[in-house]
Amino acid sequence: GAVVSQHPSWVICKSGTxxxxxxxxxxxxxxxxxxxxQFPKQSLMLMATSNExxxxxxxxGVEKDKFLINHASLTLSTLTVTSAHPEDSxxxxxxxxxxxTSGRGTYEQYFGPGTRLxxx
Amino acid sequence: DAKTTQPNSMESNEEExxxxxxxxxxxxxTDYIHWYRQLPSQGPEYVIHGLTSNVNNRMASLAIAEDRxxxxxxxxxxxxxxxxxxxxxxxxxxxSNTGKLIFGQGTTLQVKP
Numbered sequence: 001g002a003v004v005s006q007h008p009s010w011v012i013c014k015s016g017t018x019x020x021x022x023x024x025x026x027x028x029x030x031x032x033x034x035x036x037x038q039f040p041k042q043s044l045m046l047m048a049t050s051n052e053x054x055x056x057x058x059x060x061g062v063e064k065d066k067f068l069i070n071h072a073s074l075t076l077s078t079l080t081v082t083s084a085h086p087e088d089s090x091x092x093x094x095x096x097x098x099x100x101t102s103g104r105g106t107y108e109q110y111f112g113p114g115t116r117l118x119x120x
Numbered sequence: 121d122a123k124t125t126q127p128n129s130m131e132s133n134e135e136e137x138x139x140x141x142x143x144x145x146x147x148x149x150t151d152y153i154h155w156y157r158q159l160p161s162q163g164p165e166y167v168i169h170g171l172t173s174n175v176n177n178r179m180a181s182l183a184i185a186e187d188r189x190x191x192x193x194x195x196x197x198x199x200x201x202x203x204x205x206x207x208x209x210x211x212x213x214x215x216s217n218t219g220k221l222i223f224g225q226g227t228t229l230q231v232k233p
Contacts, residue, residue: 004163034220043207044164044223093163097219109221111156111163 002028004096006112013084013119020080021115023094029074030096034109035067038091050077074099084119091116124208129228132198140193140227142208147188152211154221155182155193157204164207164223167193203231 003026013019023033032051036044048058048069056069066088068080077096081088093114101107125143132138144153155167168175168182170191175182181194195202207226211219 006163032219036223043225044158046220046222049220091161095163095221107219108166108169109219111165114161114163116161 002026002096002098002108002110004094004110004112006092006094006115008115009113010116011118013117015085015119016083018080018082019084019117020078021092021094021117023077023079023096023112025075025096025098025110028096028110029099030077031074031099032097033071033077034095034097035069035077035079036093036095038093038114044093047079081117084117086119089117089119124210124224126206126208126224126227128225129230131230131232132195132202134200134231134233135197138195138198138202138229138231140195140206140208140229141190142192143190144208144210145189147210153182153184153188153191154209154211155180156207156209156221156223157202158207158226159201159204167206198229198231200231200233203229205229 005024007022035047038044046059047062048056050056050069050071052071052074058064071077091114095109095111152171154169156164157167158164168177168180170182183192205226205228207223209221
């Protein structure tokens, strides 16, 4: 099956620093990738939709300048948390849509294993 | 996207069938019903999806009511590895076709040995 990886799997950083999280589709090309975050005991919250070669579309309430998303290739999207603060500590999860399903009415999304960010 | 309602939690015994319900009374004609599950400290995993007809795959079965206002995910023989949060999600197919998934609270399934 399709595999999505994330790196790092966990990271601890100091308040005020920036952290970059990578999301890669390993055996397929992804025209669209999605970024979610999840706080303990809560559901996933969609942050943004990332399309290869274009600007990301952010959900309402998500700060574009704080959560920088780059989708430079069909297999890689990155999320950079800038000037991280303790309230940004969360589980960040990406998902990807297979390019071959573009135009189909419905399809599966493939999720990465998540990155746990702790800001001290 | 139309909303779904699921029980917060359910319990099952190992090797017994599990029926996870989902209500979606405001479903539109173009909404697909998707199920994903999330094991502890992992990303979600696709389980199954359907539109009108019942669906089966190696993981589960999806039974969709005739009026489509509810559906049931069926795990035929629960194992300890099936303990997870199960999400029922309706996804429209808009012209833009971005395909984003909006997660609700899901049902936490506990499986007892």
